[in-house]
Amino acid sequence: MNFVESFRIALRALNANKVRSALTMLGVIIGVAAVILLVAIGSGVQRDITGSIEGLGSNLLFALPGDFSEGGGPGGGGADIRKRFKMEDAETLRRRLPAGTVVVPVIQGQATLKYGNRTFRASVTGGNDQGDQVFNSTYNTGRHYNRGEYVSGERVLVLGDGPRQELFGGQNAVGRELTVNGQRFKVIGSIEAQGGSLTGDQDNAVYMPATTAQRLFGTSDLSSIILKAPEAEDVKAMKPQIEKILRPRFGDEFTVFTQEETLGLLTQILGTLTVMLAGIAGISLLVGGIGIMNIMLVSVSERTREIGIRKAVGARTYDIMSQFVIEAVVLSVTGGLVGIAIGWLGALALQSVVPTEITWWAVVIAFFFSAAVGVFFGVYPAWRASRLDPITALRYE
Amino acid sequence: MTSVLDVVGVVKTYELEGLEVRALDGVDMAVHEGEMLAIMGPSGSGKSTLMHIIGLLDRPTTGTVTIEDQDVSNMSANELATVRNRRIGFVFQSFNLLARTTAMANVELPLVYAGVAASDRTKRASEALERVGLGDRLKHMPNQLSGGQQQRVAIARALVTAPSIVLADEPTGNLDSRSGVEVMDILQGLNREGITVVLVTHDDRVARHAQRIVHIRDGRIISEEQVEKRVDARAELEALRSGAVPEHVENVWVNGNSGVRPDSDDGAAR
Numbered sequence: 201m202n203f204v205e206s207f208r209i210a211l212r213a214l215n216a217n218k219v220r221s222a223l224t225m226l227g228v229i230i231g232v233a234a235v236i237l238l239v240a241i242g243s244g245v246q247r248d249i250t251g252s253i254e255g256l257g258s259n260l261l262f263a264l265p266g267d268f269s270e271g272g273g274p275g276g277g278g279a280d281i282r283k284r285f286k287m288e289d290a291e292t293l294r295r296r297l298p299a300g301t302v303v304v305p306v307i308q309g310q311a312t313l314k315y316g317n318r319t320f321r322a323s324v325t326g327g328n329d330q331g332d333q334v335f336n337s338t339y340n341t342g343r344h345y346n347r348g349e350y351v352s353g354e355r356v357l358v359l360g361d362g363p364r365q366e367l368f369g370g371q372n373a374v375g376r377e378l379t380v381n382g383q384r385f386k387v388i389g390s391i392e393a394q395g396g397s398l399t400g401d402q403d404n405a406v407y408m409p410a411t412t413a414q415r416l417f418g419t420s421d422l423s424s425i426i427l428k429a430p431e432a433e434d435v436k437a438m439k440p441q442i443e444k445i446l447r448p449r450f451g452d453e454f455t456v457f458t459q460e461e462t463l464g465l466l467t468q469i470l471g472t473l474t475v476m477l478a479g480i481a482g483i484s485l486l487v488g489g490i491g492i493m494n495i496m497l498v499s500v501s502e503r504t505r506e507i508g509i510r511k512a513v514g515a516r517t518y519d520i521m522s523q524f525v526i527e528a529v530v531l532s533v534t535g536g537l538v539g540i541a542i543g544w545l546g547a548l549a550l551q552s553v554v555p556t557e558i559t560w561w562a563v564v565i566a567f568f569f570s571a572a573v574g575v576f577f578g579v580y581p582a583w584r585a586s587r588l589d590p591i592t593a594l595r596y597e
Numbered sequence: 598m599t600s601v602l603d604v605v606g607v608v609k610t611y612e613l614e615g616l617e618v619r620a621l622d623g624v625d626m627a628v629h630e631g632e633m634l635a636i637m638g639p640s641g642s643g644k645s646t647l648m649h650i651i652g653l654l655d656r657p658t659t660g661t662v663t664i665e666d667q668d669v670s671n672m673s674a675n676e677l678a679t680v681r682n683r684r685i686g687f688v689f690q691s692f693n694l695l696a697r698t699t700a701m702a703n704v705e706l707p708l709v710y711a712g713v714a715a716s717d718r719t720k721r722a723s724e725a726l727e728r729v730g731l732g733d734r735l736k737h738m739p740n741q742l743s744g745g746q747q748q749r750v751a752i753a754r755a756l757v758t759a760p761s762i763v764l765a766d767e768p769t770g771n772l773d774s775r776s777g778v779e780v781m782d783i784l785q786g787l788n789r790e791g792i793t794v795v796l797v798t799h800d801d802r803v804a805r806h807a808q809r810i811v812h813i814r815d816g817r818i819i820s821e822e823q824v825e826k827r828v829d830a831r832a833e834l835e836a837l838r839s840g841a842v843p844e845h846v847e848n849v850w851v852n853g854n855s856g857v858r859p860d861s862d863d864g865a866a867r
């Protein structure tokens with residue numbers, strides 16, 4: 201009996217047992233699709249966040265108030281902030297750090313934008329005239345605020361894509377006037393959309409001079425100071441310099457992160473997330489595998505009798521084995537491919553909600569694991585049955 | 598007379614919870630070429646065990662089986678499969694058809710393993726099914742067929758490879774009397790064409806369709822007889838069709854093991 205014939209027998213047997221075939225395939229499909237989808241979410245989120253931080257350039261340093269050294273990092277909630285940066289601190293840094301270093305005092309807050317009868321809740325980021333070098337933003341029209349506007353604290357505004365869409369219907373807003381928390385501001389530029397991002401509301405941001413922002417929020421504090429070393433190689437040396445400058449006034453109650461440290465920390469957190477998702481996916485794979493196993497083992501007695509019948513009419517061990525191997529491979533591979541398709545399409549469909557990225561190793565691992573489970577549990581009982589005397593197989597219960 | 602099948606000193610023992618069961622206890626038997634032989638005996642006497650051994654579905658514990666002068670004792674499993682496929686047609690008491698598989702595909706099965714090309718297979722399988730009167734049931738699944746029809750599919754499967762021996766283990770055991778007669782008619786027809794037929798039954802009337810009866814008890818052959826007045830299944834069928842149930846036929850059915858009248862439909866003999 202040739203291969204084509206074995207193939208035909210296998211397909212016929214699969215067709216004769218549609219429910220069993222479908223259930224087996226379902227196990228493979230669920231396992232593969234779940235792994236691909238979950239890993240895609242994990243690595244998509246990771247890529248998105250690291251990408252948006254890398255986009256800032258690698259020679260950045262961040263000075264934040266509060267001691268994070270034991271708090272687990274920014275956002276860890278461990279820092280107890282008693283003393284905040286002032287404009288003078290930024291100025292001191294600018295004066296004492298090497299020439300060419302960009303020092304941007306940053307102030308952040310929320311404000312309500314109003315244009316005509318439309319309103320928009322935006323996150324305000326205040327910086328200085330060099331802010332465009334440290335904020336992750338690309339201008340599509342207009343310009344950044346200049347030195348003069350910064351120094352005199354003029355009420356000028358750069359719009360992110362969100363408020364521009366909401367307030368101006370996507371029209372060019374440069375030159376228009378709107379109110380921020382009731383004060384009149386002039387739009388001088390707008391920024392390209394960044395796309396759905398987990399780092400939050402970059403698209404919801406508006407930028408203005410830090411001096412203006414301080415007045416808007418009625419404070420003389422800064423949220424942070426962002427620095428940009430002239431070259432990426434300078435970053436390492438600059439960190440202790442900054443710390444030395446700030447220490448007299450703040451003691452230990454401030455923290456300087458380099459871009460690299462921030463990234464490293466985030467990558468660590470995100471890596472954990474991916475591993476967690478992969479764990480869940482692994483469980484799905486296991487559940488799928490157990491499903492396959494169950495179906496195969498439940499049908500062992502029926503299949504053993506089938507093998508008995510086939511042997512009784514003249515099937516050799518090779519005939520039996522090739523039929524069962526082909527059956528199992530066809531089911532597993534078909535299920536695996538369908539699972540890949542579903543996982544892939546699912547990842548694409550989810551992209552509007554959460555960033556996803558198909559990872560080839562997840563596809564490969566999921567596919568081969570499921571296929572291996574399917575083939576093993578399809579073939580192993582058959583292999584055992586094929587070694588029985590026909591009559592023993594026929595009597596199997 | 599030349600024998601197609603020789604059984605010499607066959608013993609088959611089963612181990613059951615430490616207890617040895619002797620299903621066959623030294624059987625010597627020869628099946629002559631072209632004959633129709635019935636094996637009779639009470640339940641548990643070892644009839645099926647013997648059939649499985651001469652059908653090469655099972656191996657004896659000791660003793661030899663020779664088929665057409667070929668000793669099969671030392672054959673590998675695959676060699677036995679080939680002999681089963683080429684020379685032997687086996688009809689099981691419980692049909693043993695592949696479920697959810699058409700009558701046609703079931704009958705084709707031995708041809709598939711014989712390496713017969715697909716087109717030739719279809720032709721031969723449908724001929725075999727026509728031969729057993731199921732030419733209009735090719736696409737039926739076993740569960741869409743009556744017991745008698747399933748048994749006839751099984752017979753078609755046994756004869757489709759044109760074997761030299763057909764072995765039938767209680768081929769009428771699960772059937773009503775009419776289907777039983779139909780099955781016996783087919784077997785007698787095969788025998789007339791020169792195929793050696795061995796059948797097992799514990800129904801005396803069924804046994805008398807054969808030329809020779811071997812009696813077995815407790816795994817041993819105790820006697821054998823030549824059938825004097827052979828029952829002709831074709832004549833029986835004629836009689837059943839015309840509705841005139843001959844006196845002696847009715848008597849036999851009433852007195853036989855089945856105790857069922859030929860015209861009763863629920864008469865699954867057993």
Ligand SMILES: Nc1ncnc2c1ncn2[C@@H]1O[C@H](COP(=O)(O)OP(=O)(O)OP(=O)(O)O)[C@@H](O)[C@H]1O
Pocket residue numbers: 611612613618619620638639640641642643644645646647799
């Ligand atoms: N697989 C087995 N394991 C243990 N004992 C067995 C096995 N198969 C058969 N036997 C025993 O061998 C003996 C003969 O069984 P066999 O099936 O050959 O009887 P039989 O004559 O065909 O009976 P029946 O007319 O009821 O079909 C019985 O005692 C039975 O219990």
Ligand SMILES: [Mg+2]
Pocket residue numbers: 644645646766
């Ligand atoms: Mg029996």
